Amino acid sequence: MAETMMLRARRAWGGAAIFFQWSRRLRAADFLVLLGLAGLLAALFQFARHMNAPVRPAAAIDLSAAAIPAYALLSLLRGLIAFAISLGFAVVYGYWAAKDARAERVLIPLLDILQSVPVLGFMPGLLLVFLALFPSSNAGLELASIVMIFTAQAWNMAFSFYQSLKSLKPDLVEAASVFSFNSWERFRCLELPSAAIGLVWNGMISMAGGWFFLMISESFVLGRRDFSLPGLGSYMSRAAADGNARAMALAIAAMMLMIVLLDQVLWRPLAVWSQKFRLDESGSEDAGSSWFLGVVRRARVYALAALLIRKIANRHPETGTGERKTGHEKERAPAFPVSRFPSSQAFARLLPVVSGAALLLLAAAAGLGAVRVLYAWRALSPERWLSIGGAGAATLARVLVSTALGTLWALPAGLAIGLSPRLWTALGPAIQMLASFPAPMLFPAAIAAMRAAGVPLSAGSIVLMLLGTQWYILFNVVAGAAAIPADLLEASRSYGLKGWERFKNVLLPAVFPYLVTGWVTAAGGAWNASIVSEFVTFKSQVFSTWGLGSLISEAAERSDIPTLTAAVVVMSAIVMVFNRFVWRRLYAVAREGLWMTA
Numbered sequence: 337m338a339e340t341m342m343l344r345a346r347r348a349w350g351g352a353a354i355f356f357q358w359s360r361r362l363r364a365a366d367f368l369v370l371l372g373l374a375g376l377l378a379a380l381f382q383f384a385r386h387m388n389a390p391v392r393p394a395a396a397i398d399l400s401a402a403a404i405p406a407y408a409l410l411s412l413l414r415g416l417i418a419f420a421i422s423l424g425f426a427v428v429y430g431y432w433a434a435k436d437a438r439a440e441r442v443l444i445p446l447l448d449i450l451q452s453v454p455v456l457g458f459m460p461g462l463l464l465v466f467l468a469l470f471p472s473s474n475a476g477l478e479l480a481s482i483v484m485i486f487t488a489q490a491w492n493m494a495f496s497f498y499q500s501l502k503s504l505k506p507d508l509v510e511a512a513s514v515f516s517f518n519s520w521e522r523f524r525c526l527e528l529p530s531a532a533i534g535l536v537w538n539g540m541i542s543m544a545g546g547w548f549f550l551m552i553s554e555s556f557v558l559g560r561r562d563f564s565l566p567g568l569g570s571y572m573s574r575a576a577a578d579g580n581a582r583a584m585a586l587a588i589a590a591m592m593l594m595i596v597l598l599d600q601v602l603w604r605p606l607a608v609w610s611q612k613f614r615l616d617e618s619g620s621e622d623a624g625s626s627w628f629l630g631v632v633r634r635a636r637v638y639a640l641a642a643l644l645i646r647k648i649a650n651r652h653p654e655t656g657t658g659e660r661k662t663g664h665e666k667e668r669a670p671a672f673p674v675s676r677f678p679s680s681q682a683f684a685r686l687l688p689v690v691s692g693a694a695l696l697l698l699a700a701a702a703g704l705g706a707v708r709v710l711y712a713w714r715a716l717s718p719e720r721w722l723s724i725g726g727a728g729a730a731t732l733a734r735v736l737v738s739t740a741l742g743t744l745w746a747l748p749a750g751l752a753i754g755l756s757p758r759l760w761t762a763l764g765p766a767i768q769m770l771a772s773f774p775a776p777m778l779f780p781a782a783i784a785a786m787r788a789a790g791v792p793l794s795a796g797s798i799v800l801m802l803l804g805t806q807w808y809i810l811f812n813v814v815a816g817a818a819a820i821p822a823d824l825l826e827a828s829r830s831y832g833l834k835g836w837e838r839f840k841n842v843l844l845p846a847v848f849p850y851l852v853t854g855w856v857t858a859a860g861g862a863w864n865a866s867i868v869s870e871f872v873t874f875k876s877q878v879f880s881t882w883g884l885g886s887l888i889s890e891a892a893e894r895s896d897i898p899t900l901t902a903a904v905v906v907m908s909a910i911v912m913v914f915n916r917f918v919w920r921r922l923y924a925v926a927r928e929g930l931w932m933t934a
């Protein structure tokens with residue numbers, strides 16, 4: 337016992353000595369990293385205290401400038417927490433759909449439906465569930481808000497990861513088999529790196545999607561009950577409802593500042609870092625730059641923390657004990673820990689079992705929901721169903737037009753930006769700001785301009801949709817262009833391909849899978865955006881046009897659950913039909929290169 341205590345004391349003293357020795361060699365970058373981590377932990381601690389505070393529905397929103405920093409911090413934390421959940425969901429869901437053909441037939445159409453269900457379609461159920469789970473604290477409202485933001489972020493990242501797994505080059509898959517990679521090694525060394533660029537770029541637009549519905553997710557109304565949370569979205573909603581131009585300007589300025597901050601400390605570093613996962617070596621010569629990534633790379637605090645852990649633990653990687661190997665045993669010690677993940681054969685046997693059980697759970701949940709929905713539909717007449725179907729046709733037309741208009745400029749712009757890291761460095765902050773800025777904050781000004789120009793909302797709602805959905809196409813095309821191997825581009829230049837010939841034979845085939853993903857997510861985003869594009873409130877006056885979006889917004893405002901669920905189901909049915917006859921065929925074209933035979 338005494339020897340063990342002496343050994344532990346010696347290790348602790350050795351760790352302390354290393355710490356003091358390295359602390360004198362810390363750089364300014366280390367102090368910046370430590371300061372940032374401390375600030376993040378303090379913000380999370382304050383957010384946890386806010387969640388545990390007694391529940392206060394319809395929080396009073398202070399429209400003074402002094403309240404904006406706290407509101408902006410709360411909104412930022414909600415968005416980041418929802419994004420972390422969305423990223424985990426995207427990887428698990430995309431991997432499941434790509435690896436199990438039986439589940440793929442269910443999960444991909446389901447993903448189309450989920451991304452097209454408006455945020456308001458999830459709101460009643462989320463509120464009732466979380467308020468029942470946490471009746472006496474703010475945790476229920478906060479979790480409902482975070483999950484609502486999640487529903488605006490997760491789907492396009494899941495599509496991107498799924499598309500990346502399905503588009504892996506056969507020679508890379510064969511190389512992984514030759515080197516006898518197990519399932520974990522294949523995922524870590526091949527599949528996840530191959531999807532990194534797409535995940536980063538879709539992560540940017542996912543965060544933008546969360547900001548798009550920030551006003552709804554922080555200030556939602558169900559019937560006569562007002563469930564508002566303090567945040568930048570509820571601040572803007574209150575300012576717009578009151579017609580307070582000064583408060584709206586302050587909210588817009590705060591949002592722009594927060595977007596620039598996120599671009600500098602999160603998205604630009606990730607975009608530069610992800611370039612190392614390109615499938616060619618020459619393509620990373622000019623990957624852009626990030627001052628924050630440079631600060632992080634210069635910091636030594638990570639190496640210090642790892643050294644302290646190894647010094648204090650001093651465990652052998654294979655045995656897990658505190659004993660030291662000496663002599664010949666030490667020389668033969670393995671350089672890496674023994675893998676504890678299942679082999680490919682064991683994982684292949686386990687996946688169908690887990691997948692089947694999960695599909696059964698999904699089917700049971702869907703069946704239970706269907707029973708409750710059918711019970712609620714008893715009050716709807718056949719005429720009401722025809723009216724809802726007509727509203728769906730009107731919104732479908734607006735969705736298609738907005739997607740086509742977005743493609744006209746996003747495709748050439750995305751190719752230019754993705755092929756030139758210097759251009760992204762120059763335009764990236766402005767694009768990030770425009771893409772991440774919640775377009776509903778601009779709707780009051782847009783409505784005023786359209787009224788002055790005499791443009792009806794039936795046509796103007798297309799422009800409002802376009803403000804939020806065009807970025808899905810742009811960012812996917814940028815990701816596709818950034819992933820084009822440099823040797824392919826060099827070969828096209830060597831053969832003298834220019835203009836239309838280069839676009840048709842090289843660029844379009846290379847980015848087409850990403851473009852299809854952009855179309856799918858943009859159309860889903862347009863369906864989702866219809867709830868705020870076809871139903872706008874400004875200065876206590878409601879502007880609406882005929883469509884499913886306005887129907888859903890009005891039903892949520894009146895707490896008309898039968899009409900709300902019927903409109904959501906009609907929207908889902910339209911999406912399923914469109915997925916079956918349009919998007920699935922375009923994905924087949926993207927995989928097989930059928931345009932080359934034209």
